[in-house]
Amino acid sequence: MAQAPDRSPWKTVVWGERKRTKLIKAIKEFKPISGSVTKARILLLGPSGVGKQRTTLMKNISSYKPSCTEAARVLLLGPVGSGKSSFISSVQSVFNGRVTNRAMVGSFSTSFTKKLQFYKIRSLRGQQPDGLVLCDTMGLGDGAMTGPTLHDVLSVIQGHVPEGHVFSPVQPVNPSQTLGYRKRPSLEEKIHCVAFVLDAVKMSSYHGSLSSSFQQLREHISELGIHQVALLTHVDLINRAAALLGMSTSYIVPVKNYSSELDVDDNTDVLLLNAVDHILQYADLYFLDNSPPPDCETP
Numbered sequence: 001m002a003q004a005p006d007r008s009p010w011k012t013v014v015w016g017e018r019k020r021t022k023l024i025k026a027i028k029e030f031k032p033i034s035g036s037v038t039k040a041r042i043l044l045l046g047p048s049g050v051g052k053q054r055t056t057l058m059k060n061i062s063s064y065k066p067s068c069t070e071a072a073r074v075l076l077l078g079p080v081g082s083g084k085s086s087f088i089s090s091v092q093s094v095f096n097g098r099v100t101n102r103a104m105v106g107s108f109s110t111s112f113t114k115k116l117q118f119y120k121i122r123s124l125r126g127q128q129p130d131g132l133v134l135c136d137t138m139g140l141g142d143g144a145m146t147g148p149t150l151h152d153v154l155s156v157i158q159g160h161v162p163e164g165h166v167f168s169p170v171q172p173v174n175p176s177q178t179l180g181y182r183k184r185p186s187l188e189e190k191i192h193c194v195a196f197v198l199d200a201v202k203m204s205s206y207h208g209s210l211s212s213s214f215q216q217l218r219e220h221i222s223e224l225g226i227h228q229v230a231l232l233t234h235v236d237l238i239n240r241a242a243a244l245l246g247m248s249t250s251y252i253v254p255v256k257n258y259s260s261e262l263d264v265d266d267n268t269d270v271l272l273l274n275a276v277d278h279i280l281q282y283a284d285l286y287f288l289d290n291s292p293p294p295d296c297e298t299p
């Protein structure tokens, strides 16, 4: 005979109004510890705060002037299709006030970008940054034969490679065969910062050899005294989640679960609490529509 399902709660969770108020109060009073732009901060700032922050950031970038060269050259490096060209176009779009496809974007299994291309970020109107040049390059492949070699990348960073150079695994950069090769590049012609670009969605499917390529690259780039940062793209897949679930994006909130950390941190806490707060809003809507009329309530 089938047993009646056990309906006793496995855990008693107190989600009273007091707890909710406490969580909201804690979220409202939360101050991020670092100065970085985090999702947490955006959530707390609200639409007008985000607008202010955008204006401040645009002003800062527009007035940026390196101390000893005309512009800072930032090289974007990453696997094929990770969003290097898209990032350049996106930054340009911010300053144009409309979406602009400045660097051409593709979606093939081999790199769409083949040439070394420098993009001085300019504005069609208003604030004009001119201290920033973003450098697009061919995507790093899974193996040595499917993208620029370590030697090619280091030559670019050291400023030997001219704009327009087409990367070829069979013809690595070299002083005698590379057209326009600069033997003694000036500070202006060198790369001043490297930004690795990775696709959050493909993170687990990246080939193991890519990890050793990054390790080698980082060692050599660090030896050159060049700082590196990383950009994580495709974190906007909320739309895809919405399509999969068949629900509006306004129902979906980003969450960062604790998975490898040893300690909690305030930013992650806020994302989690925001999700809980969001869930409770919808639970409240249910109660609003389904609470029994006062005369039916059990004494």
Ligand SMILES: Nc1nc2c(ncn2[C@@H]2O[C@H](COP(=O)(O)OP(=O)(O)OP(=O)(O)O)[C@@H](O)[C@H]2O)c(=O)[nH]1
Residues within 6 Å of the ligand: 078, 079, 080, 081, 082, 083, 084, 085, 086, 087, 104, 105, 106, 107, 108, 110, 111, 112, 113, 114, 137, 138, 139, 140, 233, 234, 235, 236, 237
């Ligand atoms: N959803 C989403 N798609 C992105 C994002 N960034 C890039 N893409 C898409 O990913 C594909 C590849 O983008 P690209 O900017 O061409 O990538 P890339 O790193 O320049 O690629 P290669 O030049 O081929 O090495 C395009 O279809 C883009 O529209 C992102 O943040 N979110």
Ligand SMILES: [Mg+2]
Residues within 6 Å of the ligand: 084, 085, 086, 104, 105, 106, 112, 113, 136, 137
């Ligand atoms: Mg590209």
